[in-house]
Amino acid sequence: MSKQLNVALIGNPNTGKTSVFNQLTGLNQQVGNYPGITVEKKEGICKLPKNIKAHILDLPGTYSLNASSLDENVVIELLLNKNDKDYPDVAVVVSDVENLKRNLLLFTQIKDLEIPTILVVNMADRMERKGISIDVPALEKELKTKVVLVSARKRIGIEELKEHIVNYRHLSTEPCLNASSMDPEYFNRLRNAFPNQSLYKLWLVITQDVNFGNVNRNSIGIKEDFITKDDSTLKRLQQKETILRYQFINGALKKTMSVDVNAAKGLRAGLDRILTHRIWGYVIFFSILLLIFQAIYDWSSYPMDFIDESFARLSELTRSVLPAGPFTNLISEGVIPGLGGVVIFIPQIAFLFLFISILEESGYMSRAVFLMDRTMRRFGLSGKSVVPLVSGTACAIPAVMAARNIEDWKERLITILVVPFTTCSARLPVYLIIIALVIPEESFMGFNLQGLTLMLLYMLGFGMAIFSAWVLHKILKIKSRSYFVIEMPNYKLPMFKNVGINVVEKTKAFVLGAGKIILAISIILWVLASYGPGENFNNAREIVEANYSETFLPEEELDELVASYKLQHSYIGNIGKAIEPAVAPLGYDWKIGIALISSFAAREVFVGTLATIYSVGSDEEETIKSRMASETNHILGGPLFTLASGVSLLLFYAFAMQCMSTLAIVKKETNTWKWPVLQLIIMTAIAYLAALLAFQFLR
Amino acid sequence: MSKTIADLKRGQRGIIKSFSAETIPLKLLEMGCLPGNEVELVQSAPFRDPLYVNINGSHLAIRNETARQIEIEILT
Incomplete structure (x- = not known):
């Protein structure tokens, strides 16, 4: 048969x-x-x-x-x-x-x-x-x-x-x-x-x-x-x-x-007395959230650093083994880093789903929903939205995937759409360097102003997420469950097999689903940054050498100047210049424009891109910082990075959807391009308006 | 005025009498919330919403607005 x-x-x-x-x-x-x-x-x-x-x-x-x-x-x-x-x-x-x-x-x-x-x-x-x-x-x-x-x-x-x-x-x-x-x-x-x-x-x-x-x-x-x-x-x-x-x-x-x-006296009553207690219940719940946050923010940094280094080494290796040429460049600078950009998320995803499956399997998740329902309901979210929102503070990608556990489609969609507002760890390097540049290192009522600004930015991200959830709840017309009945299952010891299979499934889904899109976009971005039209790009070295023919430059410094010149005249450099009229009202010049575009690969690329443009050899924060401080605004005159343009940049990064990996995973989770595209347009619009207002009021 | 599930104190039990057939979710009935069955309040969240109840052996969390629609006779 x-x-x-x-x-x-x-x-x-x-x-x-x-x-x-x-x-x-x-x-x-x-x-x-x-x-x-x-x-x-x-x-x-x-x-x-x-x-x-x-x-x-x-x-x-x-x-x-x-x-x-x-x-x-x-x-x-x-x-x-x-x-x-x-x-x-x-x-x-x-x-x-x-x-x-x-x-x-x-x-x-x-x-x-x-x-x-x-x-x-x-x-x-x-x-x-x-x-x-x-x-x-x-x-x-x-x-x-x-x-x-x-x-x-x-x-x-x-x-x-x-x-x-x-x-x-x-x-x-x-x-x-x-x-x-x-x-x-x-x-x-x-x-x-x-x-x-x-x-x-x-x-x-x-x-x-x-x-x-x-x-x-x-x-x-x-x-x-x-x-x-x-x-x-x-x-x-x-x-x-x-x-x-x-x-x-x-x-x-x-x-x-x-x-x-008489025989039926269980663990349940005792555990529930503590876990759903109106004080202890919350203390325990937030401790668990803290632990999850710690795991994806801190613990996963070790395997992530390892992945980062391994891919960098692999990149080096291919460059030295393969014959020099465009194909080798594509492999070593486009494909391998692109793959690395996919693999790097695996530790965070695995950690988050390890916790989530244990919470689901043990029956605890329903208790969390019970505790959070009243608060989250007001914003059109589910009690279960708390986990994605908090893990979004580490990275939006596992967080969007975590929304799978929300049964109601409308609540789940809203959660997916607002999670990218929370301050993910990729925003941190950008925040740090700009805060150091434009916020004075002074105390205000005993608080360090720079630290206060950083905290404000975290609160702003979370507040924006909650606020937009509320707005979406009001405007989205989706047939959803109109009632709330949640089963409180018995407590069970999680089964290793179920947890393991779940973690493997989720990781596989990310690598195979969103990974392809991430890889494709990173290769496109690499091509745009590594190739350019016309003489300026192709003869970059000759032009730079001619410009500096009178001064003696060590080889290294010359290479940096060439790299900077190339980036400026690459396709991405041209796009950056083309959008300058659009970003000038926000207080930016075309160099920041280039950094904004390349940030699309991942926000933290902002710092590295500026380093290349300013031809600062190292990613060392201090050097880039002093270089950025001396930069002038060629349109308005005066320094480029002022309080006004700094705050404007901070707000832009707080609100803008600048992460292709998140867009890719949203596409995968919602099964259509409609939502990620809307997310991209609306979030970028909000970011633009906020940055515009900030700059124009503060300048 | 007759009592509802929302009037139960923690640990208190009652017998379900009736409810408005129009507004009660069918799901609740399917989970065992039927006239004649026993209900116990296991725990209540702050502001008594939602409520964690045991109806006929089914452990459920329901919102206060739903609980107020289910009339019961409180057992002491």
Whole structure:
């Protein structure tokens, strides 16, 4: 048999569905997106007994088939569309033994679609401790299917589950609930019109159509007169359905499951008393944020320095090994540093996702949302937005990726859009040098003025992020969850395998997704800076030598002057000169213009670019600083770097979207160029206006 | 006036009586918030919003505005 078996894993969130998926597929899995939307699609291959291979699809967690979010809608669309290539031959519903009653609601819905369905009761290793006992054969009879007790953590029951998947043809497809009991008259009419369809399926098509309008009604051919139910009748029927299902479940569980309440005293109550405490809860939460911040800001600097040096050495090596020429230059100065610019982010991404997966896996994340919901809600953000916003202070790239954990699309989009305002570490070198240049080293009420300015800039970034979130919340018209119900899952020890797979997946997604764009843009920027039109660029050395023919210059100094001359006459230099009229009102000259453009590769390049233009050989801050201080404004006269132009530059860097890597990751996470382009335009516009106002008022 | 979940003190329990069918999220019902079931307030965030409740074994956080729509009979 060559055809693969299609298996869909379905279940409520927090049932350990992903652990089951990881146990079935191991590293044989891939994560992508559903076409056109930003819901994560996880699929993998599993080897079954009898040499059969199964394609396993890990569907987004959902509480029921009455969709209220994009994630949940994915599940329904698949289950209603028999022509979908992923349409399951067999559905595996994963449930948590401690929440079996609630988890069975979804199970009965899937079963009623007349798809062969296996019930996995996960976390079975906890049963004894919680005083739960289940009569599996009796439950199988009640639910008319196979029930497997599984512990993904301890690898119990996985082989048995595989056996049942292979033998899926023997599973009964008889529904659990008689759908027509919801409204006999209406459903009889439906049955007469479509005698060959599952009633519940028809019902879902009708109701989902009202909510989302995406399900292809024509595939079944429902006529208009069945869709006349108004919203409130629909809602009443859905409530009735829920009550009927719970009646069925209560009946089934009464006969098959018993819970000894006295045995069930858990860790949960004790931990929750501290972790959700109105004072200690916040103290602990902010300590955790501090630790995360420390990790991505400080700890990751060691591997990052190592990566930086290694790529620099590799660059040197290729230059010395390969024959000199444009191709070698492209490799050693364009491609290798470009690759380095991608790899350098890996430590930060890995650290951040290590923490985030531990927080998610352990169940702590929901507590953080509980603590922060009220505060963040006012700005249209989720309690979970706190983690991206804080990690954005180190780097916006892992922060944007961290927004994945926000379920609601509108909250997630707003978080992604505002994160780049927070002061990332790449802005720091720019801030430091400009502050040292234009802010006097004096004290104000006992505070160092320079330090105060730096702090103000951090607050400004954060304030701008929050403020724009609030504005976006008001203007964005996106259908989003209008209610707030969050499950507070049980505390669990994070599983090493799940955390590891998650960190690897996220890193891979960054390198393969955004990495390509970053590499491409850095090569383009390198070409623009290394080549130029006309005589001036090509004969740079001769021209410089001619200019300085009377003075004796050491070889090194001459090289620096040539490099400076070349950059000034390169394509990027010409662009810098071309935009001078645009940046002059901000107090900048064309040299700063060049630095602004090359900052697009990464903001910290600002300092290095100025060093090259001013032909200062080293990146040494003091030398560049004194050189910058002596620079004059050739349009307005007087020094170029004054309080006015300095503040203007600081504000520009605070607000402008000058980071192609961030744009690339936003493109990847939102699945369209629309948002990164808007981000680029709007942020740059804000930066320009702020810098303009600052310069014109202060000059 | 009848009591709602928002009136519970920490650790206090109640039995769900009724709610406005029009405005209550279906999701809440699906998670076990049905008349006759027991509800306990586990913890409340500052300003009593959101509220962390245990409804029929489901541990959930709901906002105060939602909690105020669910009428209960407080058990002492």
